[in-house]
Each structure stands twice: as structure tokens, then as C-alpha cells.
Amino acid sequence: MKKLIIGSIFVIATLAPNAVSADTITISGTITDKEGQPVSKCDVFFNKEAWITDDSVHVQCDKNGRYSAEIKAGHYNSFYVCDEEEYGKTALEFWGWNLNFTKNQTLDAAFDTLEVYSLSTWASNGGSNSVFGSFRPMSLKKPVYRNLELNGKTIAVMDITPSVDMHSIAGSIDDTPLKLVNYNWTYEKVANCSGAPDDISTENGCYMPMIIAQFEKPQMAAGQHTFKIRLTDAETGNIGEGITHFTSNSKNLGF
Incomplete structure (x- = not known):
């Protein structure tokens, strides 16, 4: 951004x-x-x-x-x-x-030409043997605006996401590849709807699509680790990358 x-x-x-x-x-x-x-x-x-x-x-x-x-x-x-x-x-x-x-x-x-924006990561410390990554996938394409019914209200969505499939999201920890289990779309509320056309209702705020990706969690040594996402546009092959740090303890639980 x-x-x-x-x-x-x-x-x-x-x-x-x-x-x-x-x-x-x-x-x-x-x-x-x-x-x-x-x-x-x-x-x-x-x-x-x-x-x-x-x-x-x-x-x-x-x-x-x-x-x-x-x-x-x-x-x-x-x-x-x-x-x-x-x-x-x-x-x-x-x-x-x-x-x-x-x-x-x-x-x-x-x-x-892609951006892995606002990347965060966390480990499931009980529900599953998983590591999660959330991020906003963005590209250079022209924004597409639409209204969406979400949780009982109409929101405005500004979409500049690339084409994404199961082969688009590559995760790694300390350069060791992770197995992608699944990914889901959600919506992140952003500051404004600048550029939205007049026929788009912005009364309940503007949102951008966001991905939550689930990976199998590897066995990790205690200490700091680097979590990385490499995103590839399924249609163009263009890429974007992002990293963040997190910590694991000796029981393989992440914080």
C-alpha cells in the first residue's frame, strides 16, 4: 500500500x-x-x-x-x-x-506486481496441528466495487485481488515449505471507500478481501522463526511475497 x-x-x-x-x-x-x-x-x-x-x-x-x-x-x-x-x-x-x-x-x-499485505501468523495450540496466515492479497488491476450482504448488513467491497487457487499460496517457515491444507476468504474493513461509484452503498463501511490460509504445522525448535507467504496469480504467474516473525516454545506451540 x-x-x-x-x-x-x-x-x-x-x-x-x-x-x-x-x-x-x-x-x-x-x-x-x-x-x-x-x-x-x-x-x-x-x-x-x-x-x-x-x-x-x-x-x-x-x-x-x-x-x-x-x-x-x-x-x-x-x-x-x-x-x-x-x-x-x-x-x-x-x-x-x-x-x-x-x-x-x-x-x-x-x-x-502482487502484494502480500498485513501478513500475520499464529499456530493452533490445541484445535489442530496447524499454522495459519492471514493477509490481504492485492494486485495492480483496476479496483472492482460491489455491495455484499455480510452478517446481516450491506457492505461495500473494493476488490483488487489477483486470481487465486490452491496452487497460488506457498507458505514456508525458515525456508522449509509448508503443506497448504485450505484457504478461505474473509473481508477486512478499511479506512474509506475512495473511488467507489455512486451506485455502491458505503453506509456500512468499505472492506477489502482477505485470505486466511491453513498449513500443516511442522516440528519446530524453540525460538524465533520466519513465516513467509509467496503468492502467485493463477492466471498471469505474477508474484508477491511477505514475511513475519513468530516464536515457538519447546512444546511446538506458537505465540
Whole structure:
């Protein structure tokens, strides 16, 4: 989802050696396209508290898709990668949410024309041996508006979802593939219905389609893990990716 970019509020992550403190870590990696080829241009953002604040760090990748950022260790609200000049025209963003950066690490990413937005994950700690992921799948297609009867009221739906089937949703934990059990659609209420035509009732708010995907839960070691969704448009083959962190205990229960 696009943000207003105001260059003066970004902290450029180019620190002199004597400026690196004990709580500073290095996150680096390679940014690729849907074919796995390095991109020649991209912007990488680390947002610690919210969207864009004084603590945000912005770096750019080189012509081989490589980036490196010096950031403060700790929890980050979001991490995302895009081509700012092409965003919304020919490409969307890679997203990371609710990330806990505690040590130097490699974080590779891919972006294309789809977006795995607002990804969250949780484990079933009793009902089933499952891991769930919820996210808003978005694409560059023109929004389609419709009214829908939901829970006894008429809502407005703004739909920019790609074509999705059981082969579209690939989940992994720490790069180990997960088996998709099922997925279901739900609707996330959003801030407004900007652009809705006059014949669409917006009295009860505007919603966007959201997916809840269920995967078989693997045996995991205690500690932090990275949950990833790679979404593929069933018709075009275009992709989008998102990640988030979560923690498992020694009993394989996730939190």
C-alpha cells in the first residue's frame, strides 16, 4: 500500500565506523524479481515504530540487487522493498511485518506486481496441528466495487485481488515449505471507500478481501522463526511475497 514519501524524514543507513554502537546490527541481502533475477533498482525501508518516523531507515540496492543497512537492534513494525518510481505503475511491494531484528542477518526479498499485505501468523495450540496466515492479497488491476450482504448488513467491497487457487499460496517457515491444507476468504474493513461509484452503498463501511490460509504445522525448535507467504496469480504467474516473525516454545506451540 502506497505511502507519502518525504525524503527528509528518512535516516540514510550509511554510518561511519565510529558511529556504529553495540546495539547496531547489519541487515543485508539481495532483491530479485519473480524469475529470481536480481533487480537493478530498488528502495529498502525499515520502520521501527510505525509507517515512516524519525527512526525509519532507507537504503537503496545496487545494480546487482544487493543492499546493506545498519539499523538499531529490536522490534520493527515493518520492512518493505519496492521501486519507488515504479510503485503502482508496474510493481508493488515486498512486505515484512512485526519483525524482531536481534542480530546480523541476511534477508533476501522478491517483488513484482502482487502484494502480500498485513501478513500475520499464529499456530493452533490445541484445535489442530496447524499454522495459519492471514493477509490481504492485492494486485495492480483496476479496483472492482460491489455491495455484499455480510452478517446481516450491506457492505461495500473494493476488490483488487489477483486470481487465486490452491496452487497460488506457498507458505514456508525458515525456508522449509509448508503443506497448504485450505484457504478461505474473509473481508477486512478499511479506512474509506475512495473511488467507489455512486451506485455502491458505503453506509456500512468499505472492506477489502482477505485470505486466511491453513498449513500443516511442522516440528519446530524453540525460538524465533520466519513465516513467509509467496503468492502467485493463477492466471498471469505474477508474484508477491511477505514475511513475519513468530516464536515457538519447546512444546511446538506458537505465540
